[in-house]
Every structure is written in structure tokens, then in C-alpha cells.
Amino acid sequence: MNRWSHAVAVGLVLATAACSDRPAAITGAGATFPFPLYARWAEAYYGETQTRVNYQPIGSSAGIRQIRTGTVDFGATDAPLTGEELRKDGLVQFPVVIGGIVPIYNIEGVPAGQLKLTGEILADIFNARITRWNDARIIQVNQGVTLPDAAIAPVYRSDGSGTTDVFTTYLSQASEAWKGGPGAGASVQWPIGQGGKGNEGVAALVKQVSNSIGYVEYAYAKQTQIPVAQLWNAAGRFIAPDAKTFQAAAAGADWKPASGFGISLTNQPGEEAWPITSPTFILVHKAPEKPGQVVEVLRFFDWAFSKGDPTAVELDYVPLPNPVKDLVRATWQNEVKDKSGQPLLKKPS
Template sequence: MKIVSYAAALGLAVASCSLAVSAAEITGAGATFPFPIYARWAEAYNKETSNRLNYQSIGSSGGIRQIRAKTVDFGATDAPLKAAELEKDGLVQFPVVMGGVVAVYNVQGVPAGQMKLTGEVLADIFNGKISKWNDAKIAQLNQGAALPDAAITPVYRSDGSGTTSVFTTYLAQVSEGWKSGPGVGASVQWPVGQGGKGNEGVAALVQQVPNSIGYVEYAYAKQNSIPFTQLQNKNGKFVSPEAKTFQAAAASADWKSAPGFGISLTNQPGDEAWPITAPTFILVHKAPEKPEQVAEALKFFDWTFEKGDQMAAELDYVALPAQVKDLVRASWKADIKDKSGQPLFKK
């Protein structure tokens, strides 16, 4: 299972240079959504530079708590912080890579990728309003499919999660019942179902529980061969998650429109747009207590911008457009300073 192998690789990246006196060690924590690509990048970066990344995949809420507590060099979140939060905590926020959140299912007799759902039906499932797989609304979308007369078990994130924030943002955009009910957040009151910790936990539960449905980052679904649904997008087209549909969702995004690049890519227009596309973000302090550590973190992310695109594609993430990378680098120079007021990013 690739997720396990990449986790192991990250551990090796940390351990392999324990004797290298001059090697830098960067610490980060947060979102599970990008963990597979962070692990892959960490392994390659360690081989090239001997520097190591120690990243804790603990969920976006945990990453935000740790960067606020100044216990890590960077925090990672899939739910971008608002301008007021960034200002209050003295943080700079920037995107690193994009991916998609997908609905995964375990329904015998329905082949992978053949299940079709609308956003409203998906919201009704997680709201407990649709409780059986052969419900008329699901059957109407999947004519000819052998849908069982079986109870649906929704699976959700039990921890504070940027993936949950992205998913519930989408559900609130397409369903008034969801918007006025559970609502949007990194953690919400789920009406029905079972909880799993992290993308890993949700993926494992869906694989184990017959007739279940959950939501995970696309790489977790693909690498673990978990069937995922098609979704109807804003233009009324049923699409499958893949690089071109994530890119279509980001095609018209205005990255300058929100402080800290905190834009949403959910429910974007376009015939090919995947409706639950999202960037993932990094948080660092504007005036860090350990500037040399944050400088090393910025070197790592600059390296990923230069050399990490193919690795991202191999793990089914989508690299940022070149012009967005340039905007991010400019923000590093303008906003992240050492104790003398000089930019930490020197390039």
C-alpha cells in the first residue's frame, strides 16, 4: 500500500541523516490531505541535500494549533485562515499544491467510477435524509445499476480537518438543508455515520464497512484502489476526479482576491471542473523566533516548486501554475523577515 510506503520513506528520510552534523531538520505538522506528496518530496529532498523533514500528519486543526504555539517551523492546513486570523497570529499563508476531495464507496455490484451522484444527493446521504442505496433519488441517477436494498453508512472525519472544511463548504454550496443544518467547518456535528481519524482512517473504514461512503483526498482513494463516485458539477456535467478536472476547476481562479491566497475552488464553473477541488496551504510566522529554521523551510518549498511537479503528478496532485509560484515567492520576500527586518528568502 503506497501510503504506508511513503510514511516509511518519510521516517527513513528523518533517520538516514541523523549523523550528518551539518544537515538541517525542518519540522511541520497538520493536514493529512497533502501527506503523501510531502513524504515523497521529503525523501527526494533528503537524497539531494541531506536535509530532512519531520512532518506530523495530524489534521489541519492540529497544524494550526502547533504553529500558533510555535512548536513547529510550519503548520499545514487545507482550510485557509481568514485575514483577521493571520493578522492576529502574525502568520503568512501560502498554497503549495492542489488536489481533490472525492466521495469513496464500498457497494458490492457497483464498479469503481460507475456510481453517479449529485451534490444535493450526497448532502442528503451525509445528512441522513437518504438512508438506503436503492433510494429512488440514487436509482434515478444510476439506472441499470444493481443498487442493494441496504442501509448506507456514511464515514466522516472524527478529527478537526481541512478536508472536512472543504467537503462541508461544497455541501453547503449545493444544499440548503446542509447549509442550515450541520453547516461548514473543520469539525461539524454529523447527523449519522461513523468517524475515522485522518484521511487514512476514513479510507480504512470505507474499505472495511460494507455499504459505506466517505470522503478522502483523491490520492488516498487512488493509491488504495477505493472506488470513487462521479459527481455532477456546476455546469450539470458528470465528471470523474483526475488531474485535468482539478486543473479545470482552478483555471479561472483569482489567486490575488483573498489575503494569504485563501481562495476556494469548490463548485467552480466549467464543463470539466471537478466540484470539490482545493489547494492546501502552509503557515509560517512573519517574524519567527527561529528565523534560520523558517529560512530552511522556505528553501524546501522553493525546491518543491522547482523540482516537485512531476512527483506531484505521479501521486495525482496538481502543481500550482508558474505565475502563482512567483506570487508566493514574492510574498515570502515581502512578508517573512528576520529579527533585523531582512527577508528570510534570499533567492
Template sequence: MNSFLKKALVVSAISFAPVAFAADMTGAGATFPYPIYAKWAEAYKAKTGSNLNYQSIGSSGGIKQIKAKTVDFGATDNPVKFEDLEKDGMVQFPAIIGGVVPVMNVDGVKPGELKLDGPTLADIFQGVISDWGDKRIALMNPGVKIPSGPITVVHRADGSGTTAIFTDYLAKTSTLWKDAVGAGASVKWPAASSVGGKGNEGVAANVSRVKNSVGYVEYAYAKKNKMTHISLKNKDGNYVQPDDATFAAAAAGTDWSKIPGMGTFITNASGAKSWPITGASFILLYKNPDNKANAAEVMKFFDFGFKEGKNMALELDYVPMPDVTTDFIRKNVFSKVVTK
């Protein structure tokens, strides 16, 4: 073997050595946190060489995949009940906080210019209010020029934690919605004119495409697609705009350590600055995983996000979990996962 070939083989071995020992984690589920998980994954791979393959397929899909043990972790915005976690031998923890925002495609209306309260928003999605020229909308928005036009409701076609957060809010603020539709990852959408979209991506695309439409997406998708969001009246009676500060205000009163399984909705929270459709996204892991090395890497990945991913989260208008909560997760959740 000539010296040139020997040198080439040595260089090749060095180049690929880190990759050979790097873990290739797999996860699936919620589209709500996908933008921040993608950003964390890029930074984590650059630092450690470990790759995350995350399928943004919706919360219901993520729960199905972790139960089938086809992924290392599942992700859901619709938290699993504590008794179900215990039955299935899993743990759950919140990884990130964000906001769901109603978005619209109506000519001449600027982002955040239109104001609505919960009952009116519920009536729009229920089809009780079916035209943008409705007097209830006009009375709530003096001075705002809203052209009349039949409203098309855009909703999730897949089982969705974003839908669970959104419908939980509507059910808390509208008795009519609660009694007729209810809340959950999948509901029967009653509006006569409605279109389904897969994932936050699909809803954003349909709202952008369909004139006079209204939908709901995680705020990062609204920003990325330069969509027109709607300002909402919160529980304290104030109209607020969505951003990381109003999401943080809504989550401020939540003591995650006191909640069995850490699973809860934080919609319609009290607080002068609280965004009313705020929610957390959760991670599901088996206590005794089949692939223990990958489970260990998953926890390292989210710990990286907790410690070094805060600014990345804020750049996308997510809210990092508070340090007191991440300390609790390390001591009381990660400690339950067998990795050896």
C-alpha cells in the first residue's frame, strides 16, 4: 500500500470516528414544538455528533408510536393522564411552553388588529357566526374596517395536541361550545364551511391559501408564515397580543411539581398580561426502555435544551421551562428511567 493511500485511510478513519459512536435518537409526535426541537437538534448534533430523527406527525401519532415502541420518545401537547402513565410504565415531563394563536386571511386587516373574546371566537369556529361582517365582531372592533365575507374554518385533520389546547380554551370560555363540541385532540367540527389540514403546517398553508378563512396554529408557525393573528381578551378582561412574555405570564402560576405526571393545561390563566391559549408540550419515555443507551441520549438532549437552548427558544417565541422545574425533572423524572 503506497503512503498516499495509507494517509487517506487514516484521515477517513478520523473523520468518521465521532459519527460511529454517536447515538441516532428517534422521536415522533406534536407539531407544536417542532420548530424548537429542530433548532435544538441542529445545535446538539454540532456539539455531540448525536442525531435526532423527529417525525412531526401530531400528538396522537406520537402517543401511538411510543406505545408501539417504534421510537425512543413520544411528544404530545395533550398530556397523558397519570393513571395511564403508570399503567403503561412511562414518565412524562413538559419540555417547552408556547402559545396557540387564532389566525385569519381577511383583506385589509393587520396582524393583531382584530380583537375577539373567547365566546365570540368559539361561535366563529362553531359556525354560529359565519360572516366577517357579523355585528358582534363589528361591535368589538370599532374603527376597524372588516370586509364582509363568508368565513371558512380551518382545523386540524389529524389527532392534535394543538387542537386539544385550543378546544380546552374554547370549552372554558363558552358553555355553548363545551356542551355541543367539547375538548380533545380530535373533535367534530360543526361549522358548515370548514377545511382540514394536517399538522400546524397544513393549517397554516390552508389559511394562507383560502380567503376569509380562520384557523389556529402554534405561534412560531404564524410568525414564520407572516400570518395575521387575532388579539384575544384574557381572563382578567385585557386584550393581549401573543409573544413569549404573555405566554410566560400565563404559565407563571403553574407549579409542575404538584401535578401527578406533570400533565396539565394552562389555558385561560389568570393574570393581566396572560395569553389565554398557552400550553406546554410534553415528552413520553418508558421507565425501562428497550434501547437504554438511546433513552439516556434523549434525556441528555432535553437537558441540553433546558440549559443551552433557552435563547433559541426565546428567538422563536417559545418559553423555556423554569430552572426550578427542570431541576425537578432531573431529580424526579429522569431518575426513574433505567439506562443501564
């Protein structure tokens, strides 16, 4: 069976599996990183199925808490759980889409895309080691750009965030001082700056505060038209973020279904690779209390895999390659079961 026919076959199985009555709504919560895309997908899905997808962008940490307690049908996180965590919590994890995290700034007289930063400089800004925009190290990599003699105002996520986890993982890779200090995690002790809740909160603060810098998922930067900096990548080039450079970072990804597909795409090799690229993930229970709800969750993401790629591309996310989508569908069939241990989804004949 070829790749396309396999995807269609699985989709048809999803459409008839486990229960005949489709729920009026499913609920999810978590990462703000994919929220612009999930909102668009949910609108289109409702138009086709009359099933609502109610998604709350409350941050990855909160989304993980809610799926663990069973208060939502699915959780969403940008920082994948480990295989051990998934086994302990009885969860199945799968990737949905790939995107980029970008430094955004508000510096008068510095147009979008003109500011250049290395990972080490970015780490030192958030570590209070570089505190003014006309610091010699910033000037050195920004020849021809007029930077003010002004204090830098860092902005970070105040909530537990997978975006923060990915961003601080990158800073830890770029800077030994950051690795040995604040380190990587969904929540860290920021040495300086002010916090905003969610990607939208960081974007709003950077727009409001002069001489500020923050980090958000790329779709938020585009939607709010906030200037985005270039970054020095692992190949030794300053690179601008877009779908092409996110795809370049994901090109060599080694997906590992057995451990919940958890991979890191920060600082990937490749001439065009954006250095802060990340998948975003969904969590569902292996043996859900409400199997009909979880079947509908999987129907929704199967629909997104089949019909949602154009919207993802429009918003500068990178769709998963078709072979990875097939691995995800196989994981649904093999691991999501009812209380008696029977698969919720039938395998295609």
C-alpha cells in the first residue's frame, strides 16, 4: 500500500471507529505555540463536522497538568514528555506540526530583520551580562546598524511554557554561563526582565516597552508585525526565520515513536537551518475514561494531517512529512485502547 492510500485508509477507519455518535465538542489545553493554527483548524473542522474543538492556550505546563488530571480530552506541549513520564502517567504523545521560536525586539530606528544576534549574545542579554544596546559585542555583529545607548529590557514568559523550555535549551547550548546558571526548563529563574503570560503576552509587552527584546513563536511575530532578529546558526551563518529555514532544521530529524517522538531540533546542522526550531506535541490517555471523546480528538488530528497542511504553511508552520504522519497514525492504533485493552481504532484491512 502506498503512502497516500495508507493515509486514506486510516482516515476512513477513524471515521467509523469505536463509536457511532460523534460528540458535540472536544476540549484541549496547553501550548500557546500552536494556538493560531489550532484555532484555524478548529473553525474549518466545525464547518465540516459540526464538532467544536475548544482549545485553551494556557501554556504547556498547565496543559500537561490538565491532561494528567483528566480535565481535558487532550493536552498540548512544546516540551515533550520523556518515555518514562508517559508510561507513569498512562499517556500517548505525538507530534502535530513544526514551528520556529524567534527573538522579537522593539528598538526605535532598527527595522525588522536588521538586528543580528548570536546565541551567546542572546544568552548574555537574558543573563544580565549585556545590558545596553550599544554594547561592543552587539555593535560588532551589527556593522552599519545604529543602535541606541539605551538599557535593554528583556521580556520572558511568566507561565510554565514549552516555548521557554525550547528557548532556554537553545541558550544552554549556546552559552556555558547560561547552562550553569538559569539552565533549561519550562520555568527558570530569570536574572532580569519582566514576564508576560503566553506568547501573546510576551508579544504585547515587547510592542509596548521601548528597547525591549523577547521570544515568541513565529506566527505571533507575523500577526503582530513585531520586528524579528536574525540569528547565527550552527553552520556559521546569520539566518532569517521562515518556513524554509524551519524545514531545513527538521530535515534530518530522527523521530522515535517508541519514546513518544520526543526530539530536539535546536541548533541543527544545515546551511539554511533556523537554530530555534521545535515540534509541538499532543497528549491523550492510553485508556481514556471517555473513549468517544478521544476518538474524536484523533479524528480531528487525522483531519488536520489530511486537510490542514495548506493552513499550516500559510501561518509559517511546517507540516509533518507524510511518513511521520503514518507513524503517528500507527501509534494511535497500537497504543490507544479501551479499558478492556482493545484498540479504540481498528487497523485498516
